[in-house]
Amino acid sequence: MKCTRCRSRAEVYLRQHNSGFCRRCFVVYFHRQVTRAIEHERMFTTEEDVLVAVSGGKDSLALWDTLHELGYRTTGLHLSLGIGAYSDHSTEKTKRFAETRDLPLITVPLAEEENGLAVPAVAAFTHRPACSACGVLKRHYFDRLALDRGFPVLATGHNLDDEAARLLGNVLRWQTDHLARQHPVLPPTHERFVRKVKPLFRVTEYETAVYAFFRGIDYVIEECPNSVGASQLLYKEVLNRLETTSPGTKLTFLQEFLNKGRPAFAEGEPVPPQPCESCGMPAYGHVCSYCKLVREVETKRERTRRHA
Amino acid sequence: MKCTRCRSRAEVYLRQHNSGFCRRCFVVYFHRQVTRAIEHERMFTTEEDVLVAVSGGKDSLALWDTLHELGYRTTGLHLSLGIGAYSDHSTEKTKRFAETRDLPLITVPLAEEENGLAVPAVAAFTHRPACSACGVLKRHYFDRLALDRGFPVLATGHNLDDEAARLLGNVLRWQTDHLARQHPVLPPTHERFVRKVKPLFRVTEYETAVYAFFRGIDYVIEECPNSVGASQLLYKEVLNRLETTSPGTKLTFLQEFLNKGRPAFAEGEPVPPQPCESCGMPAYGHVCSYCKLVREVETKRERTRRHA
Numbered sequence: 001m002k003c004t005r006c007r008s009r010a011e012v013y014l015r016q017h018n019s020g021f022c023r024r025c026f027v028v029y030f031h032r033q034v035t036r037a038i039e040h041e042r043m044f045t046t047e048e049d050v051l052v053a054v055s056g057g058k059d060s061l062a063l064w065d066t067l068h069e070l071g072y073r074t075t076g077l078h079l080s081l082g083i084g085a086y087s088d089h090s091t092e093k094t095k096r097f098a099e100t101r102d103l104p105l106i107t108v109p110l111a112e113e114e115n116g117l118a119v120p121a122v123a124a125f126t127h128r129p130a131c132s133a134c135g136v137l138k139r140h141y142f143d144r145l146a147l148d149r150g151f152p153v154l155a156t157g158h159n160l161d162d163e164a165a166r167l168l169g170n171v172l173r174w175q176t177d178h179l180a181r182q183h184p185v186l187p188p189t190h191e192r193f194v195r196k197v198k199p200l201f202r203v204t205e206y207e208t209a210v211y212a213f214f215r216g217i218d219y220v221i222e223e224c225p226n227s228v229g230a231s232q233l234l235y236k237e238v239l240n241r242l243e244t245t246s247p248g249t250k251l252t253f254l255q256e257f258l259n260k261g262r263p264a265f266a267e268g269e270p271v272p273p274q275p276c277e278s279c280g281m282p283a284y285g286h287v288c289s290y291c292k293l294v295r296e297v298e299t300k301r302e303r304t305r306r307h308a
Numbered sequence: 309m310k311c312t313r314c315r316s317r318a319e320v321y322l323r324q325h326n327s328g329f330c331r332r333c334f335v336v337y338f339h340r341q342v343t344r345a346i347e348h349e350r351m352f353t354t355e356e357d358v359l360v361a362v363s364g365g366k367d368s369l370a371l372w373d374t375l376h377e378l379g380y381r382t383t384g385l386h387l388s389l390g391i392g393a394y395s396d397h398s399t400e401k402t403k404r405f406a407e408t409r410d411l412p413l414i415t416v417p418l419a420e421e422e423n424g425l426a427v428p429a430v431a432a433f434t435h436r437p438a439c440s441a442c443g444v445l446k447r448h449y450f451d452r453l454a455l456d457r458g459f460p461v462l463a464t465g466h467n468l469d470d471e472a473a474r475l476l477g478n479v480l481r482w483q484t485d486h487l488a489r490q491h492p493v494l495p496p497t498h499e500r501f502v503r504k505v506k507p508l509f510r511v512t513e514y515e516t517a518v519y520a521f522f523r524g525i526d527y528v529i530e531e532c533p534n535s536v537g538a539s540q541l542l543y544k545e546v547l548n549r550l551e552t553t554s555p556g557t558k559l560t561f562l563q564e565f566l567n568k569g570r571p572a573f574a575e576g577e578p579v580p581p582q583p584c585e586s587c588g589m590p591a592y593g594h595v596c597s598y599c600k601l602v603r604e605v606e607t608k609r610e611r612t613r614r615h616a
Contacts, residue, residue, distance in 0.1 A: 171479055172550070172557060174564035176572065234553055238546045242480070245542055249480060256482035264484065264572035 005029070012210050015247035023214045030211045033202045034066050041185045043197040044153045050074050051151035051194075053142055054097075054105075056090030058212040058219045059157035061097055063200055065215055067155065068101060075151070076105040079141055081134060082118025083224060090220045097217065106149070108141055115294050119226070122293060125300040130226040133293065140290035143281060146194040158198040161205040164250040165235035167257055180265040183258065190273045190282035204250065205236075313337070320518050323555035331522045338519045341510045342374050349493045351505040352461045358382050359459035359502075361450055362405075362413075364398030366520040366527045367465035369405055371508055373523055375463065376409060383459070384413040387449055389442060390426025391532060398528045405525070414457070416449055423602050427534070430601060433608040438534040441601065448598035451589060454502040466506040469513040472558040473543035475565055488573040491566065498581045498590035512558065513544075 001010040003022040010020030021029055037043065044050050050067060054060040054076045067074050078094045081087045091107065098105035111118035117137060123130040146154045163184070170178045184201040188194055200208060212219055242249045273282035278291035287295070309318040311330040318328030322337075329337055345351065352358050358375060362368040362384045375382045386402045389395045399415065406413035419426035425445060431438040454462045471492070478486045492509040496502055508516060520527055550557045581590035586599035595603070 171569075172561050174561075174567070174569040176568050231554070234550065238549055241546055241549075242542065246539070253480050253482075259482070260484050261479075261482040 011214075014207070016204075016243070016251060018247075026210065026214060030203060030207060031066055031070055033207075034063075034199050035070060037184065037199050037202045038197075041197070043155070043185055043199060044072070044195070046071055046073065048073065048153055049151050051077050051142075051146050051149070051154045053138075053154060053156045054078050054094050055157070056092075056094040056097075056220045057157070058217070059159050059162075059200060059205070059208045061093070061157075061217050061219045062208045062211045062215070063155060063157040064097070064103070065101075065217055066211075067199065068103060074103065074155075075149075076103060077142065077145055077154075078105060078107045079138060080107060080109040080111075081137075082109070082111040083120060083130075083226065086220070086222060086225055089222065093218055093220050097219075106145065108145070110137060110141075115297065117294065117297065122297055123226075125297045125304075126293065128293075134226070136289045136293050140281070140288070143193060144279075147192055147281075151194060153195040153197060155197050155199055157200055157208075159200045159203055159205050159208050160250050160254060161236050161239070163198065163201050164239050164254050165232050167254060168235045168239060169231060176265045179257075179262060180270070183262065189270055192275075192280070192282050193273075201254065202251065319522075322515070324512075324551070324559060326555075334518065334522060338370075338511060338515060339374055339378060341515075342371075342507050343378060345492065345507050345510045346505075349505070351463070351493055351507060352380070352503070354379055354381065356381065356461055357459050359385050359450075359454050359457070359462045361446075361462060361464045362386050362402050363465070364400075364402040364405075364528045365465070366525070366529075367467055367470075367508060367513070367516050369402070369465075369525050369527045370516045370519045370523070371463060371465040372405070372411070373409075373525055374519075375507070376411060382411065382463075383457075384411060385450065385453055385462075386413060386415045387446060388415060388417040388419075389445075390417070390419040391428060391438075391534065394528070394530060394533055397530065401526055401528050405527075414453065416453070418445060418449075423605065425602065425605065430605055431534075433605045433612075434601065436601075442534070444597045444601050448589070448596070451501060452587075455500055455589075459502060461503040461505060463505050463507055465508055465516075467508045467511055467513050467516050468558050468562060469544050469547070471506065471509050472547050472562050473540050475562060476543045476547060477539060484573045487565075487570060488578070491570065497578055500583075500588075500590050501581075509562065510559065 001013060001020040002008065003010045003025050004019040005025040005028065006022060008022045011023055012026050013020045019029070050072055052060070052064045052067060052074050054064055056078065064074060064076055076094065076098055078091060080091045095105065095107070119130055119134045119137065122128070122133040122137065126133060142154055163182075167182060170182060184198040186196045239250050239253070271284070273284050275281070276283035276288035276291055277286050279288060281288050281290070283289070309321060309328040310316065311318045311333050312327040313333040313336065314330060316330045319331055320334050321328045327337070358380055360368070360372045360375060360382050362372055364386065372382060372384055384402065384406055386399060388399045403413065403415070427438055427442045427445065430436070430441040430445065434441060450462055475490060478490060492506040494504045547558050547561070579592070581592050583589070584591035584596035584599055585594050587596060589596050589598070591597075
């Protein structure tokens with residue numbers, strides 16, 4: 001098979017686009033998909049400082065690499081979650097990526113923060129599933145650091161597979177409030193929130209893996225030992241099954257949702273958040289999810305100490 | 309395992325309801341699900357004459373049997389599609405079912421109708437997929453016969469698997485017009501149309517098979533040789549995969565769509581159909597789909613004759 005762009009030997013074939021690419025042209029294709037997402041959805045401009053959430057995995061590093069290559073002004077934000085060797089490796093890969101490209105990186109080791117909230121400790125103290133605790137912590141630190149450091153926009157590495165799986169989960173239960181909020185660009189609903197964007201929403205997990213490989217990006221290959229929710233993995237598997245028979249299913253599913261499905265659910269103004277009584281960040285109750293979590297942990301720690 | 313109702317030995321276990329049933333209680337359960345569908349969705353009353361579309365397969369015969377057992381006034385309508393031995397067997401089983409229960413049955417052999425439109429002939433003359441031609445023919449004859457014979461309502465044997473698969477197909481492409489029209493009860497959009505209902509929409513394909521077996525219903529086991537569209541089968545497979553991991557997925561998917569999803573798409577009055585210029589039945593163009601098909605067949609036949 002020949003490269004669709006330059007007619008040299010193709011190294012990768014994308015069935016959903018009926019196109020083959022050599023290494024060089026695949027990178028061009030990938031950058032174009034991301035550019036299209038950024039420009040078409042008005043995610044940010046080259047004049048804005050973009051905070052990129054980087055875990056050290058292929059998606060977030062492929063994102064950071066792409067944004068840097070395309071000339072955007074980026075700073076990495078890495079949370080060291082405290083999940084044993086997995087987190088150590090992730091932090092190491094992220095730091096090395098930033099150093100070799102001379103890119104600014106903010107690293108936050110959660111265990112060393114004021115409340116010492118590494119993911120395993122929080123999960124153990126609250127008996128919440130680790131992924132749920134991790135989500136609350138990430139959202140809080142992303143929001144707070146973006147605000148504190150004056151970034152107008154936060155970019156995450158969610159790819160097409162992530163977004164299509166999330167959409168399928170929302171649709172299987174017809175969670176209309178979640179459907180109304182699912183979009184690759186979420187404008188801030190409060191002055192203390194920043195815009196959140198997903199520039200990789202048009203490229204598949206396979207494509208980000210190929211990109212990382214072709215670009216020689218050294219990323220953490222091991223999955224988080226807490227693993228993603230089983231249902232998310234099942235939804236991805238099912239969508240891949242549909243994609244195999246009908247290439248383009250995932251992109252159509254997400255794109256047509258954005259064009260025709262979501263508008264039906266997103267009518268009316270969303271309820272604006274109110275300042276959290278405890279930390280002042282925007283919250284949908286008296287206290288934000290993060291502060292609720294902190295309180296839970298503190299109560300349990302106190303009890304454990306008294307019983308010791 | 310014991311029967312959830314009577315504590316005797318269970319012969320069937322339904323994971324989505326976490327219930328087991330003996331033969332007798334399963335039949336009671338099945339009748340209750342259908343009654344709930346009919347009453348909750350106001351499909352029809354015991355005072356109305358219900359025309360039941362029967363193919364001779366397990367779903368439509370299970371439906372007819374159930375409605376008869378529940379005391380509804382039913383007449384069967386069977387179209388003999390002319391698809392070789394498959395159609396002969398189907399017609400045979402349907403006739404025997406009606407005879408043994410002394411139920412009125414209208415049989416229409418398509419090949420003997422005015423235009424001689426058996427499915428294989430139509431498919432061959434028009435180069436349409438057989439299933440598409442068959443769908444047009446069925447819809448037309450169902451509508452026309454219900455109208456001509458004065459039935460206010462037509463019931464079909466679509467089960468939960470059929471409806472969930474159809475919903476998934478509509479959702480994967482976000483076909484909002486199809487989503488707006490998907491409902492177990494479709495009120496007539498024109499005075500020459502009748503109400504169309506699907507009383508089995510709450511029971512799975514597996515459950516109708518078990519019902520038919522427990523009730524000793526003799527149905528055509530062979531599938532139509534033209535087979536259902538491959539995509540419909542794939543959607544069923546994928547939904548079964550999700551159901552296995554998370555029992556109840558199919559019912560929640562469909563039920564929550566009806567509760568929360570569909571209302572978002574079904575706003576505004578649907579465009580009313582106009583009388584077909586050719587046959588007078590309601591149509592969404594100058595000529596209805598059936599008459600278009602008839603014209604196509606006639607043109608091709610004429611051409612074939614001239615070349616002969």
